[in-house]
Amino acid sequence: MEKMSPNKDITMYIILGCDDVGSAVARNLNTSGEEVFVIDNDESALIGLKEFNIRTHLADIHTLDLGTLPTKDTIAFVILQKNFKDNLTLVKRIKKLFPDKFIVSRTTGEKDASELLENGANRVVQTARIITNTILSELEAAKRKRSASHLVSVIKAAACKGLAIFLQDNPDPDSIASGLALKRIAEKYEVKSDIYYGGNIGYQQNKTLVSLLKADLIRLKTTDEAQEIINTIDKIALIEASIPSKNNILPANTIPNIIIDHHQIDFRLVKGEFVEILPKIGATSTIMTRYMRQLEIVPDPSLATALRYGIRVDTGGFTRNTSTEDLEASAYLSPLVDVGLLKQIENLPMSTETLDIIGKAIQNREVRGSYLLSFVEYITDRDALPQAAELMLQLAGVSTVLVFGIDKNKVHLSARSIDSSVNLAVLLEKAFGFMNAGGHATMAAGSIDLGTFGNINNEALLKVIFDTIRKKFFSAAGVGIEKRDVPKKPALITNNSTRN
Secondary structure, three states: OOOOOOOOOEEEEEOOOOOHHHHHHHHHHHOOOOEEEEEEEOOOHHHHOOOOEEEEOOOOOOOOOOOOOOOOEEEEEEEOOOOHHHHHHHHHHHHHHOOOOOOEEEEOHHHHHHHHHOOOEEEEEHHHHHHHHHHHHHHHHHHHHHHHHHHHHHHOOOOOOOOOEEEEOOOOHHHHHHHHHHHHHHHHHHOOOOEEEEEOOOHHHHHHHHHHHOEEEEEEOOOHHHHHHOOOOEEEEOOOOOOOOOOOOOOOOOOOOOOOOOOOOOOOHHHOOEEOOOHHHHHHHHHHHHHHHHHOOOHHHHHHHHHHHHHHHOOOOOOOOOOOOHHHHHHHHHHHHHHHHHHHHHOOOOOOHHHHHHHHHHOEEEEEOOOEEEEEOOOOOOOOOHHHHHOOOOOOOOEEEEEEEEEOOOOEEEEOOOOOOOOHHHHHHHHHOOEEEEEEOEEEEEEEHHHHHOOOOHHHHHHHHHHHHHHHHHHHHHHOOOOOOOOOOOOOOOOOOOOO
């Protein structure tokens, strides 16, 4: 056996087995400047390593005296024999002689891996699992490439009259950024596109986002206006929604050509030429970032900022419904963002109305077990509702929150939950109807047309709305409402001075 240099401060890896894997590990460690000592009973397998000045030793592992190995400065033993029994034998022998040394071995199956771990291996690499994961990763890459190609083909088919991009009603940063990303993809293929939305962009940060990005978003007030646009273009895209007329201004009988969303939905109800709905991903901006990377489109600083902000907002600062891909997309976008622009968007002061709505949510709260409900009456900024819901969720003992208020001719709902046993999207759909609500397991929203409540005066309307929403929500949650947990009923405003 070759002797080690006596005056050198050595840290070493001892590799027992020199097939293709062992040889590759040795060469990579050597390239990184690590000292490697490789032992095998096949001289031809060791010859190639000598070219890299890697120390080798020809020996049969069954008769090898482990006590003669240079183990003083050894960091780890890497056991790469061709069969399980030899690996297990070496693990036992090494653990007995050198109990403090790190041992990594390989095997093929779960049962063998468990036995190696039980007998002293610190880590076990399952080659079958690695190969499987590698194949699955390659198949996923092929799927993504095909998906991007399909999206481009649909967009290119709109070269004559253009593409109309419809966002969810009252679009949030994720929806706005995703729409802008699709528009940018269309531009690459010289396809004209415009972005449309229903409802309002009310939340000050969303208004600022649109203003600073100089985004040309077109607001529509009726489905008839949407239909007129549909009649004049080649293709329709629906972003951050998947069912026409459900939280978007498209007519119910529309079949979009492109649907991209991340909200959970019954896929049997979705119809479209190109459909990409990924509920396990935290933001549609993540999906759009995937497509831009696949198509080698680098977003400019403004778009990168919008996408990065969209991901952060929809994942609650990466605290809910966050996937590995959300984090990877955010990491990719971060060096591209306009930091000054991002600070302008994020550091806006809270509006007086938002503060008032949060105050009403606190005052009017009603708690049933871990469920909290609060009616904030008339509002002009529906985007204040999720902010109030987030705040209510911080109350001790509360894990699920619903805050609702009236804006013009609709009751708007915003819900949040940290209870793993609660699926808010399912709960709100059960309580208020499939077309009136939806979202994720931890965050959901909805809107109900006031026509549902009939033509009644304001004071009576407030009471009817409160009683109806309260009963439907608590009943759907399976929470009793006979006995109240608060001493008084939420105060109801009887004048309509704040109604817009």
